[in-house]
Amino acid sequence: MREMVKLLSYIKQYKGMFTGGIFLMICMVGFELAGPLIAATIIDNHIKLGEGKILIRPILYLVGLFLTIKLMHAVTSYYAQIVLVSAGTRAIQQMRLDVFKHVQQLPIRYFDNLPAGKVVARITNDTESILQLFASVIPMFMVSILTIFSITAIVFYIHVWTGIVMLLFIPVIIIWGVLYKKYSNENNHIKRERNSDMNAMINESINGMPIIQVFNREAQIKNEFEKINDEYYDSASGLVKLESLTGENLADSIRSLVFAILVYIFASAFLGDAGALTVGLMYLLVDYITRFFNPLFNIINQLSIFEQARVAANKVFEMLDVEPEKEEGQALDTFNGNISFRNVNFSYDGKRDVLKNINIEAAQGETIALVGHTGSGKSSIINLLMRFYDPDHGVIYFDESDTKQIDKQSLRQFMSIVLQDPFIYSGTLLYNVRLNNEDITEEEVLKALEDVGAGPLMARLSDGIHSELAERGATLSLGERQLISFARALAFNPKVLVLDEATSNIDSETEQLIQYAMNVVSKDRTTFIIAHRLSTIQHADQIILLENGEIKEQGNHAELLALGRDYSRMYEMQMG
DSSP, rough: HHHHHHHHHHHHHHHHHHOOOOOOHOOOOHHHHHHHHHHHHIIIIIEEEETTTEEEHHHHHHHHHHHHHHHHHHHHHHHHHHHHHHHHHHHHHHHHHHHHHHHHHHOOGGGGTOHHHHHIIIIIIHHHHHHHIIIIIIHHHHHHHHHHHHHHHHHHHHHHHHHHHHHHHHHHHHHHHHHHHHHHHHHHHHHHHHHHHHHHHHHHHHTTTHHHHHTHHHHHHHHHHHHHHHHHHHHHHHHHHHHHHHHHHHHHHHHHEEEEEEHHHHHHHHHHOSSSSSHHHHHHHHHHHHHHHHHHHHHHHHHHHHHHHHHHHHHHHHEEEEEEOOOSSSOOOOOOOOOEEEEEEESSSSSOOEEEEEEEEEEEOEEEEEOOSSSSSSSHHHHTTTTOOOOSSSEEETTTGGGGGHHHHHHHHHHHOOOOSSSSEEEHHHHHTTTTTSOOOOOHHHHHHHHOOOOHHHHTTTTTGEEEEOGTTSSHHHHHHHHHHHHHHHHHHOEEEEEESSSSSSOOHHHHHHHHHHHHHHTTTTEEEEOOOOGGGGOOOOOEEETTEEEEEEEEHHHHHHHHHHHHHHHHHOOO
16 A cells, blocks of 8 residues: 555654554553453452352452552553654644645646645645544554454463454454455545545635626536535445444444354353363453454444545645656856747647747846737746746747756746736735745835835725735725735846736726836836736837737837737727
């Protein structure tokens, strides 16, 4: 089992704690099994039924020993649970950290077809299931197996035939475990998948609730969720039926069969030889046989949890097995801001090119505007520029360095971006601008906000830049969120500024403020702008009109108007 082998790496990190916890549980088993031995000794050696005598003093000693053992059993059980749960929690803490860190290093391509809810499910729900494996299931399995074999060995020593009968039923447990795994695996897999699907759909529905309500899609969304929920229910019901059929019912059947056989053995022993079994030994055998089935019950009841945890671990390790973005490449220590696209071709799926033979020369401090209809390739150029993807053919140069040879983090330190749909984090205005980068001072944050025209916003907020903002900026207007996003880009003082439809969703007054800020921040910086409003890019050094992934027209505003072609017609249409 691949996932179980990988789990060992996390157990090894806390092997001292796990070993200590398991040792305590072994001691617990020893203390538990010692109790019946003391009771049998009292019955056979110190209660003389035939002589009508009871030996009080040795009985009191043995009772005291019995109570001491019971106390030690309780103490070892208590500390074993604490140690194992603590070790398991630490292992899961490390696993969650590894998964979260790994997710942030995965290429953007990985998330193209993966809903955010499924990522959340891996980090939270699945790791929580694995915790049960560390803290409860595996230790319980070990203790139960130890108990079963210890009792069998003791019973075998006391009465051979009884031991043989009990040994014969150990393979039954193994066979049952194999069969359970075979028939429960598919249901557990489906159950896990549908749980992830439901998380993803809930997350998506919450984020898209305005669209759902405006377009009256509540019933359709409900039906889609109901379908997934029904599949989850069916898989869960299948597991319940399997457990009900083969769980305690199986164990009860086995126990009844064993007792029937043992009654026959005991009866034969007494009838054949009156001294074959003493009263104390009879008590001991009955007690141990009863205890023999308790771990059997535990194993049976925990098998479903074990299988769920195994499936969850498989999902987590599938994500961890995805190759992260390679940190290889040279550090880009200095960068003037010259960018070149030379004969660049690119496709997302490896089949259909979305960019074809793209050639762009952007000198330091130039503003490059990308225009074109939806699907023309504008965003793809930005994706390549930010190295979210790499070109299939051709080369992109930063100064004279091939971007494929540059460490991605090193490259991105020279870049800032403002998106069409700005993202606001839960936290203060200060945090949202500098993103916890302590190298950016509060004074620089204030200046960036002032430069983009966010002074009225700061004045409105009761605590200024220290004011707490709601998740996703729910209490802010779209224009205010955009200004914060723009200030964030300015505060990082980039060499390259990317404006992805930065002014498309804001009012004219705010647009004027941002336009002014854009002119200020673009000085001595290479700026790439994706724009629908052609009025905002008239100042651009180059305007590139894209169509179906190809450059159709290229020049400045005056040059393209003089051509009298597509750009000119688009401009005339927008200007009325």
